[in-house]
Amino acid sequence: xxxxxxxxxxxxxxxxxxxxxxxxxxxxxxxxxxxxxxxxxxxxxxxxxxxxxxxxxxxxxxxxxxxxxxxxxxxxxxxxxxxxxxxxxxxxxxxxxxxxxxxxxxxxxxxxxxxxxxxxxxxxxxxxxxxxxxxxxxxxxxxxxxxxxxxxxxxxxxxxxxxxxxxxxxxxxxxxxxxxxxxxxxxxxxxxxxxxxxxxxxxxxxxxxxxxxxxxxxxxxxxxxxxxxxxxxxxxxxxxxxxxxxxxxxxxxxxxxxxxxxxxxxxxxxxxxxxxxxxxxxxxxxxxx
Amino acid sequence: xxxxxxxxxxxxxxxxxxxxxxxxxxxxxxxxxxxxxxxxxxxxxxxxxxxxxxxxxxxxxxxxxxxxxxxxxxxxxxxxxxxxxxxxxxxxxxxxxxxxxxxxxxxxxxxxxxxxxxxxxxxxxxxxxxxxxxxxxxxxxxxxxxxxxxxxxxxxxxxxxxxxxxxxxxxxxxxxxxxxxxxxxxxxxxxxxxxxxxxxxxxxxxxxxxxxxxxxxxxxxxxxxxxxxxxxxxxxxxxxxxxxxxxxxxxxxxxxxxxxxxxxxxxxxxxxxxxxxxxxxxxxxxxxxxxxxxxxxxxxxxxxxxxxxxxxxxxxxxxxxxxxxxxxxxxxxxxxxxxx
Amino acid sequence: xxxxxxxxxxxxxxxxxxxxxxxxxxxxxxxxxxxxxxxxxxxxxxxxxxxxxxxxxxxxxxxxxxxxxxxxxxxxxxxxxxxxxxxxxxxxxxxxxxxxxxxxxxxxxxxxxxxxxxxxxxxxxxxxxxxxxxxxxxxxxxxxxxxxxxxxxxxxxxxxxxxxxxxxxxxxxxxxxxxxxxxxxxxxxxxxxxxxxxxxxxxxxxxxxxxxxxxxxxxxxxxxxxxxxxxxxxxxxxxxxxxxxxxxxxxxxxx
Numbered sequence: 042x043x044x045x046x047x048x049x050x051x052x053x054x055x056x057x058x059x060x061x062x063x064x065x066x067x068x069x070x071x072x073x074x075x076x077x078x079x080x081x082x083x084x085x086x087x088x089x090x091x092x093x094x095x096x097x098x099x100x101x102x103x104x105x106x107x108x109x110x111x112x113x114x115x116x117x118x119x120x121x122x123x124x125x126x127x128x129x130x131x132x133x134x135x136x137x138x139x140x141x142x143x144x145x146x147x148x149x150x151x152x153x154x155x156x157x158x159x160x161x162x163x164x165x166x167x168x169x170x171x172x173x174x175x176x177x178x179x180x181x182x183x184x185x186x187x188x189x190x191x192x193x194x195x196x197x198x199x200x201x202x203x204x205x206x207x208x209x210x211x212x213x214x215x216x217x218x219x220x221x222x223x224x225x226x227x228x229x230x231x232x233x234x235x236x237x238x239x240x241x242x243x244x245x246x247x248x249x250x251x252x253x254x255x256x257x258x259x260x261x262x263x264x265x266x267x268x269x270x271x272x273x274x275x276x277x278x279x280x281x282x283x284x285x286x287x288x289x290x291x292x293x294x295x296x297x298x299x300x301x302x303x304x305x306x307x308x309x310x311x312x313x314x315x316x317x318x319x320x321x322x323x324x325x326x327x328x329x330x
Numbered sequence: 331x332x333x334x335x336x337x338x339x340x341x342x343x344x345x346x347x348x349x350x351x352x353x354x355x356x357x358x359x360x361x362x363x364x365x366x367x368x369x370x371x372x373x374x375x376x377x378x379x380x381x382x383x384x385x386x387x388x389x390x391x392x393x394x395x396x397x398x399x400x401x402x403x404x405x406x407x408x409x410x411x412x413x414x415x416x417x418x419x420x421x422x423x424x425x426x427x428x429x430x431x432x433x434x435x436x437x438x439x440x441x442x443x444x445x446x447x448x449x450x451x452x453x454x455x456x457x458x459x460x461x462x463x464x465x466x467x468x469x470x471x472x473x474x475x476x477x478x479x480x481x482x483x484x485x486x487x488x489x490x491x492x493x494x495x496x497x498x499x500x501x502x503x504x505x506x507x508x509x510x511x512x513x514x515x516x517x518x519x520x521x522x523x524x525x526x527x528x529x530x531x532x533x534x535x536x537x538x539x540x541x542x543x544x545x546x547x548x549x550x551x552x553x554x555x556x557x558x559x560x561x562x563x564x565x566x567x568x569x570x571x572x573x574x575x576x577x578x579x580x581x582x583x584x585x586x587x588x589x590x591x592x593x594x595x596x597x598x599x600x601x602x603x604x605x606x607x608x609x610x611x612x613x614x615x616x617x618x619x620x621x622x623x624x625x626x627x628x629x630x631x632x633x634x635x636x637x638x639x640x641x642x643x644x645x646x647x648x649x650x651x652x653x654x655x656x657x658x659x660x661x662x663x664x665x666x667x668x669x670x
Numbered sequence: 671x672x673x674x675x676x677x678x679x680x681x682x683x684x685x686x687x688x689x690x691x692x693x694x695x696x697x698x699x700x701x702x703x704x705x706x707x708x709x710x711x712x713x714x715x716x717x718x719x720x721x722x723x724x725x726x727x728x729x730x731x732x733x734x735x736x737x738x739x740x741x742x743x744x745x746x747x748x749x750x751x752x753x754x755x756x757x758x759x760x761x762x763x764x765x766x767x768x769x770x771x772x773x774x775x776x777x778x779x780x781x782x783x784x785x786x787x788x789x790x791x792x793x794x795x796x797x798x799x800x801x802x803x804x805x806x807x808x809x810x811x812x813x814x815x816x817x818x819x820x821x822x823x824x825x826x827x828x829x830x831x832x833x834x835x836x837x838x839x840x841x842x843x844x845x846x847x848x849x850x851x852x853x854x855x856x857x858x859x860x861x862x863x864x865x866x867x868x869x870x871x872x873x874x875x876x877x878x879x880x881x882x883x884x885x886x887x888x889x890x891x892x893x894x895x896x897x898x899x900x901x902x903x904x905x906x907x908x909x910x911x912x913x914x915x916x917x918x919x920x921x922x923x924x925x
Contacts, residue, residue, distance in 0.1 A: 267449070312446075312450045519780035
């Protein structure tokens with residue numbers, strides 16, 4: 042029993058890692074631009090396909106492919122900011138519809154280029170860390186955990202130390218006041234979009250060998266990310282990370298001991314409960330609804 | 331124009347419109363007739379959605395509410411053996427009751443939080459359908475839902491399984507529903523919904539219980555969404571949880587936004603235009619896998635270049651038409667729209 | 671003389687901040703009563719306490735012998751206590767007539783059955799008549815089919831009062847009605863306020879600028895830092911050294 046618990050905890054840690062990467066990006070975008078990016082799951086999908094194309098098909102090293110995934114999807118994010126979210130800055134509902142339109146375009150392009158079939162690519166490493174007979178962690182999963190920890194720590198330091206970080210936080214709190222202090226909203230939004238999209242991309246890239254890659258894989262990811270940002274509090278990066286951990290543990294444990302559908306219901310109920318009791322989330326301060 | 335003349339004018343236009351709608355199926359292929367049935371049902375769905383948006387709230391659970399009507403009506407006719415028309419009414423009522431129960435947690439929220447909250451509530455309902463095989467049939471849903479059957483009138487057999495006949499049934503039900511929705515909007519209660527949307531604090535100050543009116547709009551909207559779900563269930567004969575997922579909701583949302591919700595006809599324009607583009611034009615052109623891409627591009631272009639929706643074109647076009655017809659005496663200086 | 675409103679030891683705390691501290695005063699039926707004070711005196715919080723928007727941390731708001739503390743704005747309106755808003759809080763997208771019809775909400779009682787079957791015709795007509803009447807009262811009748819957003823600033827204020835008037839108030843709360851008005855608009859607003867009082871409505875004005883309401887009020891209550899500072903007829907208030915000091919010390923626009 043103890044071993045089952047330990048194994049489930051390891052699985053949950055892995056899930057928490059990539060969920061946190063996706064959710065933090067979503068929060069960042071929402072915080073700075075006030076836009077609900079429905080295409081965020083498709084950015085994750087795009088990152089996964091970057092690894093399929095570069096690592097599995099073209100034979101480049103896995104980590105190079107993942108890094109390219111991060112940068113490529115980040116650039117796609119910049120493109121979205123410039124063409125969709127900037128012209129629609131005063132129209133949040135319009136931004137939402139535009140992101141839905143973009144989601145359909147990405148899905149469609151992916152299905153034309155890669156087909157709608159599910160791709161299962163070989164892992165980049167076969168190694169498994171064995172802790173005991175029935176407790177183990179594939180190194181491929183460890184990559185995701187370590188990658189998430191490194192990237193999120195780097196982001197945290199970046200936001201705490203740099204002028205950009207200060208500008209990001211200032212524009213998230215009050216765009217007008219930030220503009221008055223000489224912060225360029227466009228520049229800040231571009232950086233937020235690059236980071237936010239890039240994090241979703243790298244999450245997809247790192248998990249690509251562990252999941253099935255297909256054009257519609259973003260759907261379940263975006264639902265999870267929404268739950269996490271609501272539970273964590275819209276606008277709080279730390280909250281998103283903590284909520285990702287909580288959600289991953291609850292979901293993984295309920296899946297292991299009951300079943301997946303019940304786990305989904307529990308996750309959604311958790312979100313509904315937070316919305317009813319404290320709509321600003323467990324750690325939320327920003328109020329940009 | 332005096333009011334009476336204007337009324338008889340609009341009545342004449344309405345008569346022309348309905349003559350066209352009645353003749354329409356005979357100009358279409360079989361598969362297009364099927365799309366016509368779905369379009370009619372979807373018009374009711376999006377118009378019920380509009381009633382909710384009058385109070386300023388946008389929900390992501392409306393299609394699941396439609397599903398509640400579909401499941402309730404299917405079960406009432408199949409498991410309880412009730413006649414189909416009665417089952418449909420029950421479907422609407424059950425959808426309204428579920429909305430009423432949901433409104434207590436949901437209307438503690440507003441705006442973005444309501445949007446997400448309604449999504450969560452809807453997904454939970456959908457997962458319950460998936461989880462409980464009895465009575466909802468699990469992921470495969472409910473099959474062999476009774477249809478309207480056939481009736482014989484003086485030697486003629488009318489088969490309601492045929493798209494054309496079902497289309498007339500749907501058209502009648504949807505027309506009556508739209509008439510009721512129109513009466514509601516034009517009445518004091520409709521004015522109050524608008525008031526709640528634009529200035530809820532001011533409305534409260536003269537005694538409007540804003541929460542109560544938000545709930546009312548939600549329940550009425552859900553009743554009609556349930557009716558549309560029931561119409562769907564007894565036409566296709568099979569329903570399952572995936573038929574009411576968030577992608578379907580996204581379609582409804584885009585019909586409403588692309589068409590615009592300021593006018594009564596806006597969402598109808600949006601739904602009809604987008605369905606015709608997606609299910610007829612793009613399909614005929616044969617871009618099967620690229621269809622979502624074109625659809626996505628249309629969505630993006632419409633919010634970028636037509637932010638007030640298709641409905642904002644109508645006054646401009648009718649102004650152009652009038653100018654062409656009447657050759658107006660000195661051209662009136664019209665404030666240019668969209669010049670801001 | 672009967673007391674219409676009796677605020678008894680009302681206290682409102684937000685976290686560590688005490689916005690209103692043990693405030694007591696009362697308003698006599700048929701009077702125009704002023705509640706003034708420099709910035710940050712707690713006027714707006716008091717206003718929200720009386721209109722039922724906030725629930726006081728402690729104390730009572732007695733209106734016509736009944737404690738209405740925290741019952742909610744739409745319920746106080748139903749009891750005949752109606753507030754107006756600062757600036758131009760109106761249904762900008764509606765015509766003047768529609769604005770006033772919404773004001774008649776409590777008598778109109780919109781219902782679903784009425785909407786569908788039209789069996790509320792008499793109530794609809796009564797509401798429309800009442801709406802026309804209040805627009806007439808405030809001199810807006812001729813523009814009843816114009817949109818509220820097209821009105822000039824002063825007229826928007828008048829419309830705001832008309833909407834409140836349509837709800838048949840016994841006590842009307844006016845929230846800084848003179849802010850941003852030019853002398854002529856101010857004069858017109860004062861006339862309207864007197865006219866309103868003469869038609870039988872008791873009025874409580876919350877106002878920052880004490881000079882604007884000196885000639886208007888029968889009695890004035892002065893607040894400072896959340897507490898009651900002074901109360902009396904305008905002449906007493908004008909000469910009260912504590913009031914003068916509060917206004918000068920606050921650096922406010924007392925002059």
